Amino acid sequence: MQVNEVENYDVIIVGGGVAGLNTALHLDSRLRVLLLCKRESTLCNSSLAQGGMVSVYDEANDSCALHIEDTMIAGRGENNREAVTVLSRESHLAADELIALGVDFDRDEQGNYHLTLEGGHSRHRILHHKDSTGREIVDKMLAAVRQRENVELLDNALVCDIKQIAGGYSLNVLQGGEHRTLSARFCVLATGGLGRLYQYTTNSAIATGDGIAMAYQMGARIRNLSYIQFHPTAFHNDKRECFLISEAVRGSGAYLLNCHGKRFMDRYDERLELAPRDVVSQAIMKEQEATGSKDFYLDISHKDSDYLRGRFPMIYTNLLERGFDLTKEPIPIYPCQHYLMGGIDVDLYSRTTLDGLYAVGECSHTGVHGRNRLASNSLLEGIVFGRRAALDINERAGQSGEELRPYPFKPDVYTADIPKGTRTEIRSIMQRSHFVLPNRQLAEEGFIRINDIRFLLEHGQFRQNADYVEARSLATCAYLILREIM
Template identity: 55%
Template sequence: MDISDIQNYYDAIIVGAGAGGLYTALSLPETAKILVICKREPTVCNSHLAQGGIAAVYKPVDDDNTSLHTNDTFVAGGFKNNPDSVKILVTQAAQEIQHIIDIGVDFDRDDTGEYDRTLEGGHSRRRIFHHKDSTGAEITRAIREAVLARDNITFLDNALMCRLEKLDSGFAADVLKDDVHTTYTAPYVVLATGGIGRVYEYTTNTAIATGDGITAAYELGAQITGLSLIQFHPTAYHDKARECFLISESVRGEGAHLLNCHKERFMQKYDERLELAPRDVVSHFIMVEAKETGSDEFYLDITHEDRDYLAARFPMIFEFLLTQGIDMSKDLIPVYPCQHYLMGGINVDTSARTDIDGLYAVGECSHTGVHGNNRLASNSLLEALVFGHRAADDISAKLTTPTEPFSYTFEEPADAVHIPTGLRTEIRRIMQQAYFVIPDKEQARTGFERVLEINKLLEQGNFIIDRDYVEAKSLATVAYIILKEII
């Protein structure tokens, strides 16, 4: 066997370096040879953007306990959650919070030195650990630093997984970095590729969220569950940018009111939980109110709070709004719903195993069933850690049986051409019209026909396998599965 084949053979390949992928890598034994890849810079991922925090019953305050966290998770999820996964999520939470504190995550504390917990929509107790309003950046910073300090982990950024093949002895991944394709092999692969937000015109998600891992798993025949279970966050900053800035749930948690175009509160007409009803409920009633008032103007009002408090509690949001000419202590914040999160994904069991032997999925690309029909705020970072750890435990147990290195060669298409331009824009427009908060069946049916054609074109054409192709194919596949579910 060629020496380069052995060099490119790993015990496990982890595709994705957000909270899910990084924490899986860190939880694997230091004796295992691990490859972690991410397709852009390490901070370009949804985990980095997480503002509000991470929910957990850890050294609880406020009479909190895991039964209450369980109940809140079920209520938000419409009782469609998987009870086994929820039980694991809430009971394993304390262990993972302790671990990330041990590796240096700096959660905010109150004047007494206790961890400060905030409240978010759907939570009956203050249980959201946070680092100002940039919790995800802090958590991934600490985990990434711990991962980079490990000699057994190779970390490649700007490395795109283009193709994934299942072989008798494991998997081969075709990875494109600096315009060069390299094949890596391993008996185990963990997909931690994040969400699908970029299939919409407007989303809070980063540019990486094109559903590449879901597409790779789908092509290998893995079960994909509930891909139309999409969360539309009620309060994105309303400026019609493709990547919408999120005005975190915790702003409402700290008392912001939601106003309609007449600058009047309206949630009391629809739900007794008012602004702190779960996200799907608030987004739904924003759409209902928009129809009633004939306007898509909505605002958050937290002007009753002190300026210094807001600047200290929400520094990132405060600064961002100032760049838009808005002082949140004096001005209303224009908001509107926006694609935010995917509850469905690659179906996995409670050890994050897909139904393809050796293939795992963790984080937002997976469907553990913890979220049911609607994710409870701040449960997703927790899900990424808990199930990332469980995937690592399962792989660790299997690694005790030695495996032989193997190699594989992907076919390179000859005389291939670049994909036609405009396909991704077209898919985004279709999805925005067909399914934004409330599905439009008529638009979904016509959109589905066009998405079928685009899928056929991408499958049958002789295209150069580059980032444009991979992401267009992912968006087309994801749109196809979502629309098929709703028509």
Template identity: 45%
Template sequence: MTHPSEQRRKLCDFLIIGGGMAGLDLALRLAEHGETAILTKAPAGESNSMYAQGGIAAVMDPEDSAILHYEDTMTAGAGLNNPESVRFVVENGPRVIQHLIDLGAPFDKTEQGYHLTREGGHSRRRVIHARDATGRRVMETLMARIDEHPNIKVYENHVAIDVITAHKLGRYQPGRQDQCLGAYALNSASGEIITFQANHTILATGGAGKVYLYTSNPDTATGDGVAMAYRAGCQVANMEFIQFHPTCLFHPQAKSFLVSEAVRGEGGHLLLKNGDRFMQRHHERAELAPRDIVARAIDFEMKRTGDECVYLDISHKGAEFVKDHFPTIYEKCLSYGIDMTREPIPVVPAAHYTCGGVVTDQSGRTAIGNLYAIGEVAHTGLHGANRLASNSLLECLVFAESAYHDIVTRLDATNADDAAPLLPLWDSYDVGHCEEAVMIAHNWNEIRRFMWDYVGIVRSNHRLARARRRSELINQEINEYYWNCAITRDLIELRNLAQVASLIIRSALHRKESRGLHYTTNYPERNDANWLTDTILPIDQW
């Protein structure tokens, strides 16, 4: 019979925290080499990847080229992209798309080949897609392969608390790189805290959109990987660059529903309440301008007119075209009484993508040995100060592949540590359930509100200073609560959310210019002379 304490310990070769596209793709690759565990906070598949509509950008057309994709990515990134990372991703794009096709991903086809659409910032049609539900279709393909694989075990409703490092356990050897040994995770169903011991740990936790009041992200996007890696001692970069998607459905019952950029890519017009187009006044590409410009233009027009939203109209393309290209968006809008074949869709900007993250190299390696970060949680240098549309899923796939190759080349060395002592189980220190659970809900709401009001699309020194003061106090309150109360999923997420909010604020205060997704009224101009550099944290502490 298994001793009760051993039920709280799981051993595996590879531990993947997060169940989005990056994590699932890497799991399928690694499972050929050992036991692979996937931790997901929610039911399998619930992630930003699942809700990605537009598609995956890659060079698939003879009239396109890696050079053009490179140039478009660099332009969108406003000078902060790492040229080597951009080149690495765009050159490997076609191969990882073929990898998905080989797995059975159902991308749309025409008589000439795969159908490609065009989105804002792209000079060519290069976005391969499955109607307007690309993320869902690819995720379904990956999950079907995951279910079939005997070496993969998915732990649903398991919330990672922190990664376990040699330094934290007192095993750190001066002069040597700290090592990741696994992670502690809460089983939300049982309330038990499990020790996952692994030779390699991969953060694939996605972004942090829930730090803002309005977001296109699902409830799982609370910045867990960034917060855990930062607490463990990893560098974090460019957290001030939060992408606000210009067009989320504006309706009192709609929650986090994105209206794909492909709607504008296929000819949709942005309108004011009176029916006038306005994007031509803000950028030469009008509706096809990069996302930061479109989001800022909508924010400007809403503040100028006092209107609650603007409108996205593609009805002029005809009902058949709309239903064929955007069936998911059409059905969703119709469920709220909006017929996009006949009338414009009310839309507002919302927090969408975290361009910064945990600093990694081209193999996904962090500053801690055997700890990797891939996907939105990572800062690879691909996006710079603003992500080009549909480069996000591409990044997931390219770095899943590169992390895989790096890990398998190191297997002999790490397998030599199989006899390493077992990690200690979680010690709860006899803490009890706190009666002030209302504090969690209150602080959660306060963080999201002040981040939206003070650290949103348009910032200023005054707004950021107010946000910093509130963030300092809330982090102190949460830290006290964390060490004195029983661990719950809500508390874990609140702790991470508060940590990420402070990183965003610190980064925004540090950058004394406007660039890409960071726009401040105190420094409205881009300043290449002094600020053509990444914001690397930790910088000076408060």
């Protein structure tokens, strides 16, 4: 679809993962809404989510108090308790709304929703659709958004820049090789994480921190960008985008083995394989130091093979394609970048520090995750706080606003591409200096180089294409992360 004649909207949402989609679904139908995705709408981290979504659904055996406690323990107490309470209390509603959209969560033999267990949870409370929960949720949400007459959905529309204008925001959008200026009273950033800042990540290609970098450039407050989660059990090979082996596999009884084929978690944490992700990833790095080997395995071959094929069909098939049968043998794993806990600082209604600018989902910092996210709280966060952003906008949209005068973005006149290898260099600095156990000295050296790269990208005369915009975002995020830890 091409951009139509209308250049002004009430709300522009940048990002079509669960957070952006749920915002769109809750906006008043009288508001003109534009939702932008920089690539095809299904390419996002939300679609990759495997394990599931937390919901305090089984109130006979679970409670918000327990979920809040587990979330705070995983986050090492650095969470915003108020935000965690909102997350937990609204989890049942979030699940009900998804079910109403047609999301097909798995059920047990009695027909009750099957709630699974994951690391750091004291109760079975994860709703899931086999092992491809994210895709199921995104598909159903997208279908619902497409029914909304007030929402235009634009794929392959890259936001290159955002400027605050009187009464709203102007966005420079690149679509089909052309730049357009689109403005709105309210702008919702739902641009996801920044995994592509690392050599190895589970994140999809869109995760380059664009919204965070643009919010920072506009002066919004960014918090805890160095709080990055490294998932302990990504399939170990040399591919940039690592295939994740869900937490739910450990939740179902898998063991972690070192290079000698021996379990080792008992030397690091009494919760063994079910310790939170940061603890397990750090244990792997310490065990590597002790054994001198990077070889680690996840082993669930002691469980019934029919159960495993039925419970983890997507993981099973993907591993088979990579030459491993999880029902028969240990799978090579290693930690890699997975999730960002920090981001654009927001309040309980997803309002950033700039009037009319909202941030939802992984690009935001609500404070729910503290230092380390509890498994399966992330889809929930995007859904709960996406709805809250919409409710706030609905309330404010009734007030009369100023007429929007679009920002005069500079035309894209340059033809030179950014220097080859720029993104590779940024990734390699981050992988070396800020992996599971950060290295302060390398971070200081890296910061100096990142600063140079950032200066070059900000002030050089480059064509404004996706490569440029994403490299600039990556350099800005790297700068913010390294500055925070020095």
